[in-house]
Amino acid sequence: MTKDEFWEGVRGGFPIMLAASPFGALFGALAVDNGFTIADAVFMSATVYAGASQMVGIELFGNHVQPWLVVLSVFAVNFRHVLYSASIAKYVRHFTFGQKFLAFFLLVDPQYAETEKRGERGLPISFSWYLGFGLVIYIPWIINTLVGAIFGQMIGDPKAIGLDVLLPVYFMGLVMGFRKRDRFLPIVTVSALASVAGMHFVGSPWHVSIGALAGIVLAACLPPSGTAAAPTGVEKEA
Amino acid sequence: MDPQHLNLIYLIIAAAVATFLTRVGGYILITQMKQIPPRLEAALNAVPAAVLTTLVAPAFVYGGLDVTIAMFVAFAIALGLNLSTLRMLVIGWVVVMLIRHVVM
Known part of the structure; x- marks a missing residue:
């Protein structure tokens, strides 16, 4: 553990924590609205720790959907994490077993994006940095859920204070961060069209899996580009 | 219980x-x-953009005209000036609040 790297991670995660805070509070408020107690809402944020899927979960629970279908939907919305953990495997191989356990528990979208970005720049991915970045988002997420659940009434209409626009703009910023990658435009175009079509014909939350799969399959099927970097298989660091 | x-x-x-x-x-x-086959690696490289796009595009299309305009303005300014995500968030929020409380 080095303190400097831990605090570097904390500083890096701080703006993301700010951006995620309204959603933690919003989740708390919506969860109570859907029949959760305050303790249930905090428990879910502390154990599931995956914002979009938590929203889907409480929505389905509030509509009395079968429990197995709620869990399946949470799994589907979070399925992208399988790809995240595969993709950052090369950067976290040096973590101990316990460190990996904790690291994967904390693997939310921005944690993945920053780890990937940092690794791509050639900066070291130390456990101290990873933990600092993760905890500065995780702990406030739980506190904000608690605050939101308690003061749920005060949020009233989330649209009146413009909360609904923050999540899509935030994810749009993350997408733009990857614009220098190979075949960025075709992948984003196909995923956008497929997710909108999925939303229209199948419905939420399936548009996430449908859109993601379309872009990923396209990337796998396009002929390999001449400028491809040297393989970065995990076996090389073994 | x-x-x-x-x-x-x-x-x-x-x-x-x-x-x-x-x-x-x-x-x-x-x-x-x-060993990771090259096509699998290409697929993995596409994951973040492909997944995150699915959280953006439907909101842009179905989020309502105010959200669509706010997202477009935030996107155009952030791309033009190379702004951070946080600044982009502020722009999107300001635009949507202006439309909702001043224009309409």
Whole structure:
């Protein structure tokens, strides 16, 4: 553990924590609205720790959907994490077993994006940095859920204070961060069209899996580009 | 604790386990492989943009005209001036609030 790297991670995660805070509070408020107690809402944020899927979960629970279908939907919305953990495997191989356990528990979208970005720049991915970045988002997420659940009434209409626009703009910023990658435009175009079509014909939350799969399959099927970097298989660091 | 509330606790625990499995599954799968085929690697490289786009595009199309305009303005300014995500968030929020409370 080095303190400097831990605090570097904390500083890096701080703006993301700010951006995620309204959603933690919003989740708390919506969860109570859907029949959760305050303790249930905090428990879910502390154990599931995956914002979009938590929203889907409480929505389905509030509509009395079968429990197995709620869990399946949470799994589907979070399925992208399988790809995240595969993709950052090369950067976290040096973590101990316990460190990996904790690291994967904390693997939310921005944690993945920053780890990937940092690794791509050639900066070291130390456990101290990873933990600092993760905890500065995780702990406030739980506190904000608690605050939101308690003061749920005060949020009233989330649209009146413009909360609904923050999540899509935030994810749009993350997408733009990857614009220098190979075949960025075709992948984003196909995923956008497929997710909108999925939303229209199948419905939420399936548009996430449908859109993601379309872009990923396209990337796998396009002929390999001449400028491809040297393989970065995990076996090389073994 | 009444049985119905206990069922909710079990549901949350099941959702947490399912989520953790997705977060550790990819690592376990990929470290079992001897070598990563190039097409799999291309697919993995496409993951972040492909997934995150699905959280953006439907909101842009179905989020309402105010959200669409706010997203477009935030996108155009952030791209033009190379702004951070946080500044982009502020722009999007300001535009949507202007439309909702000043223009309309």
